[in-house]
Amino acid sequence: MDIICNFENNTQNNGSEFGHVVHVIGWVAFSLSIPVIFLAIYLLYCLICADHIAPIFIINLLISDLLQMCVLPVMFQGYCHIVVLLVYYYSLTTSVGFMVCIALERYLVVAFPLWYRFQHNIKNSLIVSSIIWLFSFVKISILSFMPYEARLILNSVLNLIPLPLLIFFLVGTLRALSGSISLTVLEKRRIIGTLALVLGIYCLLFLPIVIQDLLIAVRSPVKSHLGLFLVLFNPFLDPLLYVFMQKGANDILRACPCLDRLLPGGHNLTQTPTSVTDNPTSL
Numbered sequence: 001m002d003i004i005c006n007f008e009n010n011t012q013n014n015g016s017e018f019g020h021v022v023h024v025i026g027w028v029a030f031s032l033s034i035p036v037i038f039l040a041i042y043l044l045y046c047l048i049c050a051d052h053i054a055p056i057f058i059i060n061l062l063i064s065d066l067l068q069m070c071v072l073p074v075m076f077q078g079y080c081h082i083v084v085l086l087v088y089y090y091s092l093t094t095s096v097g098f099m100v101c102i103a104l105e106r107y108l109v110v111a112f113p114l115w116y117r118f119q120h121n122i123k124n125s126l127i128v129s130s131i132i133w134l135f136s137f138v139k140i141s142i143l144s145f146m147p148y149e150a151r152l153i154l155n156s157v158l159n160l161i162p163l164p165l166l167i168f169f170l171v172g173t174l175r176a177l178s179g180s181i182s183l184t185v186l187e188k189r190r191i192i193g194t195l196a197l198v199l200g201i202y203c204l205l206f207l208p209i210v211i212q213d214l215l216i217a218v219r220s221p222v223k224s225h226l227g228l229f230l231v232l233f234n235p236f237l238d239p240l241l242y243v244f245m246q247k248g249a250n251d252i253l254r255a256c257p258c259l260d261r262l263l264p265g266g267h268n269l270t271q272t273p274t275s276v277t278d279n280p281t282s283l
Contacts, residue, residue, distance in 0.1 A: 021229075025229050025232060026075070026076050026232050027076060029072075029235070029236060030072050030076075032233075032236045033065070033069055033233075033235040033236040034069055036235075036236055036239045036240065037062060037065050037066060037235060039239070040062060040238075040239030040240075041062055041239075044058060044059065044062070056122060056126060056129055057098050057101045057102045057125065057129065058098075060094070060098050060129045060132070060133075061099070061238055062238070062239065064091045064092075064094040064095045064098065065234070065235035065238050067087065067090070067091035067094075068088060068095075068234070068235050070087075071084050071087050071088045072088070072232075075088065082144075086144065089140055090136055090137065092206075092234070093136040093139060094132055095234060095238065096159065096162055096202070096206060097132040097136060098129070099162070099166075099198055099201070099202060100162050100165055100166065101128060101129075101132065102194075102198065103169045103170075103194075103195055103198045103199075104165075104169060105120075106169065106173060106191050106194055106195055107169040107172055107173050107176075107195070108120075109191070110173050110176040110177055110180060110183070110191060111172055111173065111176040139158065152213045152214070153214070153217045155213065156210050156213045156214045156217065159206065159210045160210060162202060162206075163202065163203075163207065166195075166199045166202055167199065169195055170192075170195045170199055173191060173192065173195055174192065177191070177192065201234075201237055201238070204230065205230045205231050205233060205234050205237070206231065206234075208226055208227035208230055208231075209227025209228060209230070209231050210227070211227065212226070212227040212228070213227075
């Protein structure tokens with residue numbers, strides 16, 4: 001995932017054809033991601049107003065996505081300054097961190113419901129979020145001073161750590177849900193679906209570029225730039241996963257004043273506000 005080096009080096013070393021493909025795919029990802037992110041922010045705001053909850057990790061994830069989108073147009077114009085690439089790489093690192101946090105939160109809701117109910121609060125979530133942002137900053141600061149190949153290897157190893165964690169959260173949640181009687185079938189499906197999609201997004205968008213960096217570090221003759229293309233779509237899938245997976249489509253429509261009328265009898269339907277302490281399955 002060494003975007004700092006690979007984005008600029010791959011474009012220069014593979015000719016104008018590769019650079020043109022990168023720019024086309026990048027602009028497509030940018031055009032799709034921007035409206036989806038702002039739609040997600042609006043829906044998230046509506047859900048907060050309706051349920052009086054504060055999904056801190058989701059909010060931070062959207063902020064990291066917006067940060068990626070802010071620097072992408074600059075990169076597409078050929079201004080690949082080290083600061084621009086560092087900001088982009090910084091936002092990618094924080095995105096992975098908050099993906100792990102959301103998966104961990106889903107796991108704790110099911111595996112340790114009492115502990116989660118009494119220990120989960122906005123303050124703790126803000127502390128964890130600050131640690132994620134600080135850790136990402138320290139990480140890229142250290143890697144930026146390391147030799148190229150050492151940086152690729154160490155960065156790839158660090159970026160592989162979320163994989164076993166996400167698998168553990170999914171498997172642990174499945175085991176805990178098998179004996180849970182307090183959750184409805186719909187809530188169980190929602191939790192499992194969220195964790196499965198988190199793992200799927202990581203494997204689909206982030207794992208290929210980690211493998212790509214490892215191949216470059218060991219000077220493998222097998223070269224592929226698929227990972228560089230796939231990671232560009234990360235901001236497009238994040239809002240779909242972490243907003244639309246929180247509630248059913250009808251609940252989202254009822255939470256949004258301008259969309260409530262799309263439902264039959266929507267203005268006659270009211271939703272009772274719940275807090276995160278009353279409904280631990282809400283984020």
